[in-house]
Structure formats: structure tokens, C-alpha cells
Amino acid sequence: MTTPVVLLLDPIPADAVGDALAESFRFAGASDPxxxxxDAGAGRGDGIFETLGVNxxxxxxxxxxxxxxxxxxxxxxxxQPNLPQWRAAIERVLxxxxxxxxxxxxxxxxxxxxxxxxxxxxxxxxxxxFPERTTGIRVVTLSRGYANDVGEHAxxxxxxxxxxxxxxxxxxxxxxxxxxxxxxxxxxxxxxALEGPTSSLLLRQxxxxxxxxxQHGILAGTTQADLFDVLTAEGFTCESRRIDTRxxxxxxxxxxxxxxxxxxxITAVDGTDVATxxxxxxxxxxxLLG
Amino acid sequence: MTTPVVLLLDPIPADAVGDALAESFRFAGASDPxxxxxDAGAGRGDGIFETLGVNxxxxxxxxxxxxxxxxxxxxxxxxQPNLPQWRAAIERVLxxxxxxxxxxxxxxxxxxxxxxxxxxxxxxxxxxxFPERTTGIRVVTLSRGYANDVGEHAxxxxxxxxxxxxxxxxxxxxxxxxxxxxxxxxxxxxxxALEGPTSSLLLRQxxxxxxxxxQHGILAGTTQADLFDVLTAEGFTCESRRIDTRxxxxxxxxxxxxxxxxxxxITAVDGTDVATxxxxxxxxxxxLLG
Numbered sequence: 001m002t003t004p005v006v007l008l009l010d011p012i013p014a015d016a017v018g019d020a021l022a023e024s025f026r027f028a029g030a031s032d033p034x035x036x037x038x039d040a041g042a043g044r045g046d047g048i049f050e051t052l053g054v055n056x057x058x059x060x061x062x063x064x065x066x067x068x069x070x071x072x073x074x075x076x077x078x079x080q081p082n083l084p085q086w087r088a089a090i091e092r093v094l095x096x097x098x099x100x101x102x103x104x105x106x107x108x109x110x111x112x113x114x115x116x117x118x119x120x121x122x123x124x125x126x127x128x129x130f131p132e133r134t135t136g137i138r139v140v141t142l143s144r145g146y147a148n149d150v151g152e153h154a155x156x157x158x159x160x161x162x163x164x165x166x167x168x169x170x171x172x173x174x175x176x177x178x179x180x181x182x183x184x185x186x187x188x189x190x191x192x193a194l195e196g197p198t199s200s201l202l203l204r205q206x207x208x209x210x211x212x213x214x215q216h217g218i219l220a221g222t223t224q225a226d227l228f229d230v231l232t233a234e235g236f237t238c239e240s241r242r243i244d245t246r247x248x249x250x251x252x253x254x255x256x257x258x259x260x261x262x263x264x265x266i267t268a269v270d271g272t273d274v275a276t277x278x279x280x281x282x283x284x285x286x287x288l289l290g
Numbered sequence: 291m292t293t294p295v296v297l298l299l300d301p302i303p304a305d306a307v308g309d310a311l312a313e314s315f316r317f318a319g320a321s322d323p324x325x326x327x328x329d330a331g332a333g334r335g336d337g338i339f340e341t342l343g344v345n346x347x348x349x350x351x352x353x354x355x356x357x358x359x360x361x362x363x364x365x366x367x368x369x370q371p372n373l374p375q376w377r378a379a380i381e382r383v384l385x386x387x388x389x390x391x392x393x394x395x396x397x398x399x400x401x402x403x404x405x406x407x408x409x410x411x412x413x414x415x416x417x418x419x420f421p422e423r424t425t426g427i428r429v430v431t432l433s434r435g436y437a438n439d440v441g442e443h444a445x446x447x448x449x450x451x452x453x454x455x456x457x458x459x460x461x462x463x464x465x466x467x468x469x470x471x472x473x474x475x476x477x478x479x480x481x482x483a484l485e486g487p488t489s490s491l492l493l494r495q496x497x498x499x500x501x502x503x504x505q506h507g508i509l510a511g512t513t514q515a516d517l518f519d520v521l522t523a524e525g526f527t528c529e530s531r532r533i534d535t536r537x538x539x540x541x542x543x544x545x546x547x548x549x550x551x552x553x554x555x556i557t558a559v560d561g562t563d564v565a566t567x568x569x570x571x572x573x574x575x576x577x578l579l580g
Contacts, residue, residue, distance in 0.1 A: 006327045033323035035332050037296045037412050042325050043398060044456035045335020076457065077464055108333060111460075122327050143444045145436045147479065154433045156461040165455030166334035167366065170401075171446040174367055189437065189479075 003103075004030045005096040007089055009119035011112070014080040021085050025092060028120075039118050041110025045165035047117075048072040052090070053223075053259040054103035054123070055289050059090055060259065064222040068162060069107055071220075075161035079117055081109055086121070093123035102126040104260045110164065126260060133285050136267035136276060137182040137256065141193070141245060142172050144217070148188035148242060151217045159217045169197035183256055183264070185248065188217060193243045199258035200224040203243065203251040204236075204277060210247075213240040223257040223288065230287040253277035255284070262288045293393075294320045295386045297379055299409035301402070304370040311375050315382060318410075329408050331400025335455035337407075338362040342380070343513075343549040344393035344413070345579050349380055350549065354512040358452065359397055361510075365451035369407055371399055376411070383413035392416040394550045400454065416550060423575050426557035426566060427472040427546065431483070431535060432462050434507070438478035438532060441507045449507045459487035473546055473554070475538065478507060483533045489548035490514040493533065493541040494526075494567060500537075503530040513547040513578065520577040543567035545574070552578045 010024040028034055040046035050065040050072075066083050073080055090105055097103045105123050112118040151159040158165075176184040185201060186194040194212055195201055200221030203210050209231045214220045228238040248254060252275050254266040263284040265276045300314040318324055330336035340355040340362075356373050363370055380395055387393045395413050402408040441449040448455075466474040475491060476484040484502055485491055490511030493500050499521050504510045518528040538544060542565050544556040553574040555566045 004328065028327070030328070031326055033326055035325040035327075035329075036321055036323055037318070037325075037398070037410055038294065038320070039325075040460075041332055042400075043339065043396070043454065044460060045454050046457050046460050049333065076461065106333070108327070110332075120327050142446060143440075145440045145444055145447045147435075150433075150435045154435055156432060156458065156465040157435045158458055158461055161457075163455075163457040164333065164335050165453075165457035167336050167451075167453040167455035168446065168448055170330075170334060170336050171366065171448055175446040 003097065003123065003125050005093050005123040006030055006032065006034065007093050007121045008034060009085060009089055009121065011117050011119055012082050012085060014082050016082055017084070021082065021088065024085055025089060034120060035118060036113060038113045039110055040112060041108070041118055041164055045163065045167070047108060047110030047164040048076060048078065048162055049164055050107040050162060051259050052105040053262065054094065054097060054105055056101070057094060057097065057099040059094055059105055060288065061222045061226055062087060062090060064225060065107070068220060068222060072161040072163065073109065075155065075158055076163065078109060078111060089121045093121050097123045098125065108164070130261055132182065132264045133262060133281070134278070136265040138268040139183045139185050139256065139266050140176050140179045140181040140270050141187045141248070142175060142184045144186040144188060144194055146188055146217055147190045148192040148194070148217050152215060160214060160219060162219055172197040187245045191245050193245045193248055194218050196256040199256035202227065202255045202257055203247060204253040204280065205251050207236055209236045209238045210243060211240050212243050221257065223259050223262065226288060227257060227263065227284055230284065249274060251275065253280060255281065293387065293413065293415050295383050295413040296320055296322065296324065297383050297411045298324060299375060299379055299411065301369070301407045301409055302372050302375060304372050306372055307374070311372065311378065314375055315379060324410060325408060326403060328403045329400055330402060331398070331408055331454055335453065335457070337398060337400030337454040338366060338368065338452055339454055340397040340452060341549050342395040343552065344384065344387060344395055346391065347384060347387065347389040349384055349395055350578065351512045351516055352377060352380060354515060355397070358510060358512060362451040362453065363399065365445065365448060366453065368399060368401060379411045383411050387413050388415065398454070420551055422472065422554045423552060423571070424568070426555040428558040429473045429475050429546065429556050430466050430469045430471045430560050431477045431538070432465060432474045434476040434478060434484055436478055436507055437480045438482040438484065438507050442505060450504060450509060452509055462487045477535045481535050483535050483538055484508045486546040489546035491533070492517065492545045492547055493537060494543040494570065495541050497526055499526045499528045500533060501530050502533050511547065513549050513552065516578060517547060517553065517574055520574065539564060541565065543570060545571065
């Protein structure tokens, strides 16, 4: 099959098994339209997604992505996804991707039309070698408009859910490019660093690795969690806590980490060069690809 | 043609005229899929929309909606819509709707896939008589998470654009229902009333009608603007300014106004009954339908 791959999933109950599950898949052409004008995913960004990185035919962190997918469904009052169905869908899409090289898989579940969700999985080959894994990225800090504890008080703002309503994330990336940078770090109105528009933030401070705590208005990062395992095994102390925006400038290294680009070292923040750790960056990316 | 109606628009330059425009339309079936899995509208809520009210075959405020549509495109760095094309599309969809009764028309432009936007217009008959135009709505106040001046400092948050990223708006409506109310009024973190998730806020205070000013983090309301014209002609002084959340409780009347439901009088705020003005409500709705 040619790529990209599109696999449609029939909506089935979360506990459906057997034939109902096995027969719930159907491939579509990459450019085939699959969503109607009245689907909540098409008209209101009302749904959830996950993006998984794939290397040499293996998808990273399937369990963590499925867990977060189910948690996002709960936060949006969507029907619970049938996780064995989605796992089988990932395997089917993997079966259509090349056995070597890098790729990405995306899971999408929308609120559909009339209560029945619309579900699909895509698989795409990732072009290029991600030179930014070594050359790094220049970032700007952009206000997210929220205080760091907004998610605790206003769950309807969906700050911890990975929703299809990504227009602000995309606008932030355009603003970063407009300012001559490669990416952005969202900061809270009360002075804390949060996350990138499509990534999590990691800092090294001596033998400690820190990331913003998820109760502080951010999405739980699957790549960040993988790296905490890797770095703990290396002897680092890993912790989640509030991170003052000024720590971006005075750490020993900083990264934006995500499922497909992996660990991209931050080389400058708002035009000021910052320290990097090329050896650790290389080990992190090697571990993620390993 | 049966309703709902779906009309697809070929993407054409903003200044295209003649055959390029006249031949740029194609009807689709209401349940036909029209968006691919890789469309930014399907996967990222990355696009814009407008909803117009229709009564007895006439759409209200076409100019105002098209102006706001173009302004939203600018805010999202989308290609400018060809406004004569969208106007012609509205007319074609109106031609397929019943000549009597109420309906709605929705314009959607997504960032598409690879730089070419995806564009469509739908027309739907509105069922029911909107009893809430007379019986009213109970609202709860919900934090929008932002200070009222966020839009001035952080345009990438897109607060003044009508984007497809509406998951938070939908979650706020569910939260309102969960609290036993019918609708919500978003409030800023610094204590100002902003707007409903899908509507604008109007208050009457004696012979003054006030609405939150758009520089304070809200969308410019087309129905609100229409009503300001109507109410100014009635002798009211109409103004846009910051509105303290507590004013919701001590005004002579309050409404959430929108293109299809029109003026819905607020009867209670966070469980406390508030004053209403049934005569003025009736005149407002009659004027909008007239």
C-alpha cells in the first residue's frame, strides 16, 4: 500500500470483542474525504488525537499514548475508546509502513454527528533527518494567557486534554517563525514555563532533570515520561515541579521533546543564547530511537 | 433538494471573477464525506467559520458576517476569502432552503492540506420555535482563564477570531448543563463579563444598553451590532465597555444574543434570579426576524 495510510475504525463499544472488533477496520485512500460537513471534528475541532513516533517499523509508547487518549476522551465527555481496537488499528497501520526509517501514526476520535464518534488512524513516512536534533532550535516565550493553576479551577478549558482544537498552537508556531525563531515555549501569566505548542519542556540543572508538573496547566508528555525513565537509569534525579520562566536562561541545558522530532535542544530563548549539552542530547535521541 | 444542503467551493484567489467564480461551486450530499484525514480542519481545528440566521428565505447580516469571516482569515494568516464567491454561495444555498420558517447557514474555510484551503457552506432547517426567546435561559458564569485584555498582548491566542477550535466552547456548554443551567457567560480572571460560548452578552441599565468591548478578549457580535442599530433607533444609548461581572446581577435585563437563537433573555445567573424585560425582548426578536 502507498503512504500515507488511512484506516477508518467503526465506532464500537469500549468493551466490544471478537468479530465486532476484528471486522471494524477499513482502509481509505490518502486523499479520500472521510469526514462530513456536519461532523463535530470538521466544524468545531471537537475531538481528541494522539501522535506516535515510529522507528524501523516499531511505534514508541503505544500504552502511554492509548492511556492519554482515553484520559482525553474522559475530559471531553466523549465515548471511551475501545483500546484493543485502537491497538489493533495501530498494528495494521504499522504493517503498511516501511520496515526501516522514521514515520508517524496519528489517532483521531471526533464527536461525530449525532452522538456516534468518527474514528481513524493515519500513518505517514517522516521525510528528512531532523537536523534540529543536533543543531537545535531557537525558541521564543509566548504567553498562554492562563495562570499556571488554571486547569485545577476550570476543567472546561481542557488544558490537560489533547484536543483537535489546535488553532492556537498553530498560531503560536507561526508567531515564533515571524519572530525569527523555530518554536515557542508557552509561559503562564504568573511567570512559569509550561510547554511547547506541540512538545514538552525539559531542563537539566546539574544532575537534576526537571519538567513542568502536569497539574500546572499542561499536557502529560509521553516522550518526557520515556526520557525520565532513560535519565533516571543514567543516574539523574528527575522531577516535575513549577518552573520559573527565568530558569530557561540559567539551566545547563533545555529541550523541547515530542513523539516524532524527539529531543530538540534549545539553543536560544528570546534571542539570548543558552547552554546546551550535545552529548546528553545525543544519548537521549539514541535511547528514544533504540 | 433535500436539506441539509452542502455546497463545496473551489478555492480561488480573493480577486478572481467571471467564470473562475461562477464555476467554482458544487453541491454534495449531506452525509457525503468532504474532508480528508490530512485536512487541517479535520485534524487541528485550523480554520474559521460563520453562522448566519435565515428567516423566510432571507439571511441576516450577510455583509457583517463576510466582513468578520475575512477578519478571522487575517488573524489566522489564512488566504483571504473571495467574498463575492462566498456571497454567491450563500445565495445558492438560500435557493435550496424553504421560503418560509427559520434556518441557518454556516460558512467554513479550513487551512486544508498543503496550502490550499478547503471551503464549504451548509444550509440547515432549524427545528422548533426557540421557546427560550420568551421563557429565557439560566446561565452560569465560567472563567475563560484569561485577563480581559489578553487579546491586546497575545494575538496568537486568537480571542477575536471565530476559529474551528471550539472544543472549549462546547465543554463550557456541557459544564453549564451539568450545573443545571442552559448556557454560560465566560468571565475574565480580573472580574469582567465577556461573552457566551456561542453568543454575545447585552445588558440593559435604564435607558442604556451595554455590551463588552471587543478589545476585551471577545468576538465582535453580528447580532449584537444589529441590535445596537435597532435599540439606538428606539432611543437607547448603546455602548461597548468593560462590564464588571457583578453587573450581571444588578442590570434591568440581560440577554445572550446570537445569529440563530437570537435574543435569549437571561433569567438567572449562578442560581440567582435576575430582572427581565419581556416587552423589550419581544421587540428585539421581532426586529431581528423582521
